[in-house]
Amino acid sequence: MKEDQVRHQILEAAACRFANYGYGKTTIAEIASDCTMSSGNIYRYFDNKEAIAIAGVAVKLEEKALICEQATNTTAPAIEQLHQYMLARLRFSHAFNCGGSHLHELVQLITDRHHHLIDQYDQRLIAWLEQIIEQGIASGEFRSQDPTQTATSIAMATMMFCIPSFMQEPLPEMEAKLFGLLELLHRGLKA
Structure with missing residues (x-):
């Protein structure tokens, strides 16, 4: 297996563990077991559990940004692009956050100790919205x-x-709130 494939396998196994059992209760040994490899082998790819978490979050933020950007039809009117982007962002976020009951631990870790990942994503978001x-x-x-x-x-x-x-709210309720906010924003933006 190639190095990228092994890293991906480790990140996937860790993501499942973090979502189902929590970041704090997940061990390198459990991640290794899920990948049918030794704990020592995990350390060939990542320095520690936190490094795995950081890499996993970076991958998810990149995936989120790409999905939102690809959902935007750049030939459509600007307000429609704004709707497309924000709806894709909401749907991705909702699906991700409903994917496990322990993801708040991971979010807290990134917010407290690795906020630069969020800042990078936010800058990309703002640049896209600016366009x-x-x-x-x-x-x-x-x-x-x-x-x-x-x-x-x-x-x-x-x-x-x-x-x-x-x-925690159902997606249709969140979408209705988003559409209401986007309508308000549109009234403030339009010529």
């Missing part, structure tokens, strides 16, 4: 405004749609 805002301004769909500030404000206003503690 949508710029396109909306250029087409006359949105009034003239600072695209960076507007993108940052939209990211902040929609934050609840990707925070785990808000993901």
Whole structure:
């Protein structure tokens, strides 16, 4: 098996363990057992359990960003792009957060000790939203405004749609709230 495949196998096994049993209760030995390899072999790929968690979160954030970007039809009107992106973001976040009852431990670890991962994702999100805002301004769909500030404000206003503690509500209810917020944002953005 190639090195990338082994790393992927380890990350998948760890993700299942973290989701089902919690980060704190998961051991390297259990992850190794799930991968049918020795604990020592895990250390060839990752320094420790926290390194596995960091790598796993980085992979998930990249996956989330790609899914949201790919869901956006860049030839559509800007407000439609905003809807597409935010809906994909909500659906990914909801599915991920409903995937295990112990994910809050992992989120807490990243928030407390590795916030740079979240910052990197947020900067990518804001850059994508900024492109949508710029396109909306250029087409006359949105009034003239600072695209960076507007993108940052939209990211902040929609934050609840990707925070785990808000993901306990059923998806249709979350979608209805998102659509209401996006309608309000559209009224503020339009020319």
